[in-house]
Amino acid sequence: MQSSIYGYLTYFHEIVNEGSIAAAARKLEIAPPAVSNALKLLERHLGLPLFTRTTRKMELTEAGQRLFDSTRDIIQGLDSAMESVRDLTLKPSxxxxxxxxxxxxxxxxxxxxxxxxxxxxxxxxxxxxxxxxxxxxxxxxxxxxxxxxxxxxxxxxxxxLDPVRLGLYASENYIRKYGKPETLQDLSRHKLLGYRFVTANRIYPLTLNQDGREISVDIPHVIVTNNVMVELDSVRQGVALGLLFEPVVNALHDREKFIPVLEKHWTQYPxxxxxxxxxxxxxxxxxxxxxxxxxxxxx
CATH class of the missing domain: 3.40.190.10 (Periplasmic binding protein-like II)
Incomplete structure (x- = not known):
């Protein structure tokens, strides 16, 4: 590979990663015309356009996408190799x-x-x-x-970390108002906080251990969230039972406010x-x- 082509490919990858020639130039700390010229030279060398350009954005052509996919690991590997050599004489930075x-x-x-x-x-x-x-x-x-x-x-x-336990917790206020469930059957009379996965857009099921096997328990959700801080606050305020990671609760400054519920039925997370x-x-x-x-x- 000609050394100049490697340089052009580096600029090309920055344009893709940053979304525009101007943003790539800022990342590379050089003038935008230099990045634009490198792209033109690369396209001339290949004989194909790599981007379709509009007033709002740049999108990869089929050739551009293929070039990016096939050279991504190569460029990253070369960058890492160069950086590892520099690290021999420099502090990590x-x-x-x-x-x-x-x-x-x-x-x-x-x-x-x-x-x-x-x-x-x-x-x-x-x-x-x-x-x-x-x-x-x-x-x-x-x-x-x-x-x-x-x-x-x-x-x-x-x-x-090794597998961690995922367990049910309640506050004193919640237990005072609704009672503390002592069996899995008691859960039908209680309320639960629901956690919604961002990517899958589904609520995490309440899974508990019964005689060595995991079962799903259906409880009404009084609040659904995708944020652990909302879960913790809701348990503190006695809104519902919370399905929480044991080490997260143990690290809280007010962990004594989180009362374990049905601990023998808790499951482990990977x-x-x-x-x-x-x-x-x-x-x-x-x-x-x-x-x-x-x-x-x-x-």
Missing amino acids: GLVRVTTSSIAYLLVVKPYFAEFCRRYPDIRLEISVNDGIVDIVKEGFDVGIRFGDRLEQNVVAKKL ELFLFYMQHSQKAGRVRAWIDFLLEKTSA
Whole structure:
């Protein structure tokens, strides 16, 4: 590959990732005409247009999409290789983009990220909390944190936490008003907080353990939310029973207000994993974040 073509491809990928020539130029910290000229030269070299342009946006042509898909891993791999060589003489620095669910944030990011920033003052963290399914490659994230290890191709997973219990909790006010359920049959007279998955747009079912097997229990939802903070506040205020992660409750400053209900019937949720592209850990800034979280969660 001609060295100039590699440069043109780098500009091309930034245009796709940022959505416009102007945004790509800002990211690359160069003048927009330089990016536009590189794109023209690349299109001339290929003999095909890579974008359709309107006054509002740029969209990839079929040729542009094929070029982007077939060179994405190559460009990312070369960038990581170059960065790993630079890291031999430099302190880890730059931006690390992290996507995490709200539960994972509470369990493994919130307790430690301030210490990480003190230890690596030249690294900037961008933490995106999203309970939907996120494609880290497509969305441009370096690292993701989520439950379960079903992963895309070329993605590496490292376990951060063992399975955690998912249990029912109530407040004193709720129990005073509605009573405390003592059996699974008692739940038919109670109210539940519903959690709606962002991506699937469905409410998480109440699943409990009965004699070694999991069963679904149908209870009316008095509130439905897609935010764990709303769940916690609703339990505090005695609105309904809440289906909550045990370690999240244990980490609360007012955890004594959350009373376990039907604890022997609680179920377990899968392991929590950190995941990243195979080549990305070569970059010192990303490797520092990965090693730091693994250190903290294995202590």
